[in-house]
Amino acid sequence: MSVEGYDAAVLGGAVSGLAAAHGLSDVDKVDEVTVFERQEYDEKRVNCGEAINDTSLVPLEKTPENGFVNDVDGFQLRVHSGPDRPRTEPPIGTANLSCEPGYICERDIVERRWAERLAERGVTFETGASVTPTRYREIVDEFDYVIDATGQPALSLKARGETESYTGDMVALNATVDGDFSGYESWPRIFFEGYIGYAWSFPKSDTRANVGIGWAGDERPDDYMAALREAAERNGFPAPDPDDVNIYTIPRGPSLDPKQVYDPNDNVFRVGDAAGVANRYQGEGICQGIRSAYLLCDLIEEGTPERYPDRLYDAMKSEYRLARLMRGAWVEHEDPDLLAAVAESLEGLSIEDVTRSPARVIRRVAKRPLVASRLVSDRGMLDRLYKSYTDRWEYGTTGTQ
Numbered sequence: 001m002s003v004e005g006y007d008a009a010v011l012g013g014a015v016s017g018l019a020a021a022h023g024l025s026d027v028d029k030v031d032e033v034t035v036f037e038r039q040e041y042d043e044k045r046v047n048c049g050e051a052i053n054d055t056s057l058v059p060l061e062k063t064p065e066n067g068f069v070n071d072v073d074g075f076q077l078r079v080h081s082g083p084d085r086p087r088t089e090p091p092i093g094t095a096n097l098s099c100e101p102g103y104i105c106e107r108d109i110v111e112r113r114w115a116e117r118l119a120e121r122g123v124t125f126e127t128g129a130s131v132t133p134t135r136y137r138e139i140v141d142e143f144d145y146v147i148d149a150t151g152q153p154a155l156s157l158k159a160r161g162e163t164e165s166y167t168g169d170m171v172a173l174n175a176t177v178d179g180d181f182s183g184y185e186s187w188p189r190i191f192f193e194g195y196i197g198y199a200w201s202f203p204k205s206d207t208r209a210n211v212g213i214g215w216a217g218d219e220r221p222d223d224y225m226a227a228l229r230e231a232a233e234r235n236g237f238p239a240p241d242p243d244d245v246n247i248y249t250i251p252r253g254p255s256l257d258p259k260q261v262y263d264p265n266d267n268v269f270r271v272g273d274a275a276g277v278a279n280r281y282q283g284e285g286i287c288q289g290i291r292s293a294y295l296l297c298d299l300i301e302e303g304t305p306e307r308y309p310d311r312l313y314d315a316m317k318s319e320y321r322l323a324r325l326m327r328g329a330w331v332e333h334e335d336p337d338l339l340a341a342v343a344e345s346l347e348g349l350s351i352e353d354v355t356r357s358p359a360r361v362i363r364r365v366a367k368r369p370l371v372a373s374r375l376v377s378d379r380g381m382l383d384r385l386y387k388s389y390t391d392r393w394e395y396g397t398t399g400t401q
């Protein structure tokens, strides 16, 4: 610890790490903040759909120079009968979900500009080298606070040999492509097509889009690239050049036991994907990561960082609950018509509602008694309802839950 105040190390300088550094630089009793990022910001490769649903969380002006390239009105869910459908078959159900503060971004630029802004505020950056488990131990000894924002699996868990602590993942592929997106530039599309997962086409402008596909279930294709190409053909977006495609895993939150987000002995805290808070239903993790980092910084400021696991869990519980129920509509029934009816009942809600407000979603579905009764007339679905309202989660298990 320095004489004047505390030193903090942030491991990983993507959205969650940058948010942590930003929050810490506002904490009076923290004198020095150092971010350790293995990539260089000028060359950073981004594995992400680049949709930031609440851009008010990023303290940058929302300009193209800062990477905020498409100010969208919302997202359109399109439910299809399956991947083998006739090419001309329209969706069997759609829902338009508004997202006022949402943008499709150039995420590498957002992160570079945010890092530049933080450097101007006095945050130190050590970039271009991975923190190894040995260096991690040294950092734990040197710094008063260590915030692990290295994604999933977290470096701090790797250092303890505990990478199996997470509850499964979702494999996803994405790339940026050129094409004509003028028909839906303001309403990026998410395609549900019968498998447990989805494809997406998120325009960055009328001629460029981030496109991709992800699978959350145990049934995954033998050839991921071919599956992406076929999804592109079916859904009317250009197939990316295989050399441009990123392949990645998305943690399915709540994928880590909340108690595991803090190591009191070493004063190590996990935020973002490292803490397993990405949304288990739709894969969104940027805002979740940023919020977790800001929450931790507020608690450090208050002098109660040990409350972080409980407070994070309280903040995320509605989202965990809703994600588990929404996944049930898919996993327990495997019925595209039912999913289409559920989607249609959500028409006009916001992304925030369908992500974090179970009561609003349940009220909407309940207005369609036939849909609601079909949904709950299933033991698996009732089990989900019961467990998610009695806080019984599934940490340490893998599979399609």
Ligand SMILES: Cc1cc2nc3c(=O)[nH]c(=O)nc-3n(C[C@H](O)[C@H](O)[C@H](O)COP(=O)(O)OP(=O)(O)OC[C@H]3O[C@@H](n4cnc5c(N)ncnc54)[C@H](O)[C@@H]3O)c2cc1C
Pocket: 011, 012, 013, 014, 015, 016, 017, 036, 037, 038, 039, 047, 048, 049, 050, 051, 052, 053, 129, 130, 131, 132, 149, 150, 151, 152, 155, 172, 173, 174, 212, 248, 249, 250, 271, 272, 273, 274, 278, 283, 284, 285, 286, 287, 289
């Ligand atoms: C294909 C795909 C599409 C997605 N689409 C969206 C979307 O559209 N919207 C959304 O909100 N979410 C999306 N997500 C989820 C989102 O990308 C993650 O939840 C989010 O990136 C989590 O941010 P993070 O900062 O916690 O971790 P990460 O983004 O994983 O960042 C971890 C950082 O740590 C660095 N790092 C790792 N190990 C070390 C080490 N040993 N030493 C130093 N540095 C290290 C990495 O280089 C990286 O910069 C998507 C994910 C995928 C895979």
